[in-house]
Amino acid sequence: MAEYWDIYDRDRNLTGRTIRRGDPFQEGEYYVCCDFWVMNSAGQFLISRRHPAKKRGGLWEFGGGGVLAGETTLQAVIREVGEELGLRVTEKEPRLLATYANKNYFLDVFLIRKDARISDLRLQPEEVTEAKWVTEEELFRMMDSGEFIHSDAVRFQLYRHLI
Numbered sequence: 762m763a764e765y766w767d768i769y770d771r772d773r774n775l776t777g778r779t780i781r782r783g784d785p786f787q788e789g790e791y792y793v794c795c796d797f798w799v800m801n802s803a804g805q806f807l808i809s810r811r812h813p814a815k816k817r818g819g820l821w822e823f824g825g826g827g828v829l830a831g832e833t834t835l836q837a838v839i840r841e842v843g844e845e846l847g848l849r850v851t852e853k854e855p856r857l858l859a860t861y862a863n864k865n866y867f868l869d870v871f872l873i874r875k876d877a878r879i880s881d882l883r884l885q886p887e888e889v890t891e892a893k894w895v896t897e898e899e900l901f902r903m904m905d906s907g908e909f910i911h912s913d914a915v916r917f918q919l920y921r922h923l924i
Contacts, residue, residue, distance in 0.1 A: 765830040766792040773867055779830045786865045794866055795834045796825035796916060797842055797855065799873045800924065805894040807877070808909070809845065812890055821903055822910040823917070824889075825868075834869040842873065846892060847883025850875065858923045861916055870920055897921075 764782040767775055769791045780786070799807035808821045824845045828837040838855045842848050855871040862868075882892055895903070904914040 764827060766827055767830045769793060769867065782827060790865060792866050793828040793834060793837075794826060794868050795828060795838050795841065796823050796868060796870045796913070797838050797873055798823050798858075798870070798917070798924075799842070799846075799848070799875055799877075801876045801894060802874070803894075805896055806900055807846070807892060807894055808900070808903075809884070809889040809892040811910075812886070812888055815888070817910055820910045821908055822913050834871075838869075838871045838873075845885050845889050847881075847885075848875070848877055859916075859920045861919070868916070870916055872924055 765779045766782060768778040768780060768786075770776055771789055771791065773791070773793075776790070778790075780792075786792075801807070806823070809824060810821050811818050813819050824841055826837065826841045828834050832840070834857075835852060835855060839850050839852065842850045850873055854875060855873050858870045858872050860867055860869050879892055879894070884890070884892060900909065900917070903909040904917075
């Protein structure tokens with residue numbers, strides 16, 4: 762099923778136009794996406810490994826995705842956490858940390874403080890092959906070794922002080 766995204770201008774105002782994911786953007790058009798960082802009470806981060814068939818397959822990442830037409834980023838985060846990890850999140854749990862603007866998109870980074878057992882997760886098989894909790898030190902080691910997606914690592918280093 763095709764995904765459709767709302768189009769925004771450079772000031773993040775809705776333009777009233779939507780496009781299908783994968784279609785080209787016109788000059789000055791932007792879409793909105795989100796990242797979510799799940800952190801447990803022990804200070805560990807929940808990361809997942811991308812399916813090998815996906816772009817950057819086999820690498821570890823924080824979750825996230827595109828905000829569908831008509832959605833808010835909060836709604837998208839709740840949907841993405843549920844789809845990718847099978848983890849239920851209420852509207853009160855995600856906290857917006859920062860907005861990252863790049864090329865033709867705005868990316869809202871959310872922190873979710875939640876305890877969950879890996880065995881209770883229901884991974885989306887076409888997206889995620891495994892998940893695990895890691896300490897910040899383990900996360901930085903994975904970033905240094907190239908096991909973690911570079912763009913996620915950049916944002917984590919930019920915004921981790923906001924946690």
